[in-house]
Amino acid sequence: SQTIHQWPATLVQPVGSPLSLECTVEGTSNPNLYWYRQAAGRGLQLLFYSVGIGQISSEVPQNLSASRPQDRQFILSSKKLLLSDSGFYLCAWSVGVGVNTEAFFGQGTRLTVV
Amino acid sequence: GIQVEQSPPDLILQEGANSTLRCNFSDSVNNLQWFHQNPWGQLINLFYIPSGTKQNGRLSATTVATERYSLLYISSSQTTDSGVYFCAVNPSGTYKYIFGTGTRLKVLA
Numbered sequence: 001s002q003t004i005h006q007w008p009a010t011l012v013q014p015v016g017s018p019l020s021l022e023c024t025v026e027g028t029s030n031p032n033l034y035w036y037r038q039a040a041g042r043g044l045q046l047l048f049y050s051v052g053i054g055q056i057s058s059e060v061p062q063n064l065s066a067s068r069p070q071d072r073q074f075i076l077s078s079k080k081l082l083l084s085d086s087g088f089y090l091c092a093w094s095v096g097v098g099v100n101t102e103a104f105f106g107q108g109t110r111l112t113v114v
Numbered sequence: 115g116i117q118v119e120q121s122p123p124d125l126i127l128q129e130g131a132n133s134t135l136r137c138n139f140s141d142s143v144n145n146l147q148w149f150h151q152n153p154w155g156q157l158i159n160l161f162y163i164p165s166g167t168k169q170n171g172r173l174s175a176t177t178v179a180t181e182r183y184s185l186l187y188i189s190s191s192q193t194t195d196s197g198v199y200f201c202a203v204n205p206s207g208t209y210k211y212i213f214g215t216g217t218r219l220k221v222l223a
Contacts, residue, residue, distance in 0.1 A: 032209050036213075043200070043213050043215050043216050044200065044202075045213075046210055046211065046212065046213075049209055049210060051209055057209075059210070088155050090155075090157065092211070094209075094211075097144075097209055101145060101204060102147060102159070103204075103211050105149075105156075107155075107156055110155070
């Protein structure tokens with residue numbers, strides 16, 4: 001069966017420090033991969049998605065970037081964190097396009113920038 | 115882009131009560147999912163329902179794609195049903211999943 005791993009679960013980082021969050025999927029090939037952010041008490045905002053290695057689509061201009069170095073690995077990065085980058089970051093995967101493409105989410109990383 | 119609105123934004127129920135949550139979307143979609151976000155932030159898949167009706171225990175969902183809405187029914191609510199309920203849609207011709215605004219449910223014992 002397919003599983004998604006996301007780490008770390010919590011992270012406290014100072015303003016101006018770099019960030020790297022990693023997400024990996026097991027049990028499937030060529031998944032679509034997604035990064036979402038949820039600010040406190042708010043909804044989920046799509047940040048990036050990828051339909052293949054090296055293919056990244058950005059939804060919202062911001063202080064973050066994403067990379068997909070391997071088929072089932074998706075990384076969210078920042079060179080210098082801002083206070084506004086605090087939030088709950090969720091990785092997700094799906095397979096295919098169109099109908100029958102259910103999305104599944106990881107456990108999330110709670111990032112606090114201090 | 116597509117707009118996804120959920121209502122009501124907040125809902126307080128007494129244990130045992132029934133409720134209906136609504137999700138409206140502004141454009142055609144390939145599919146629609148309902149999630150429950152628990153107090154720890156985990157998103158639990160409830161239903162994958164691009165059209166029609168599905169039931170799972172005390173929960174059921176109906177999507178009328180031609181009229182661009184979906185409903186989530188919770189019967190005989192329990193305190194463990196508390197949390198935030200989101201619908202998410204996959205707009206036609208895209209790979210994206212766009213989330214609704216959410217409904218925060220609190221079930222009182």
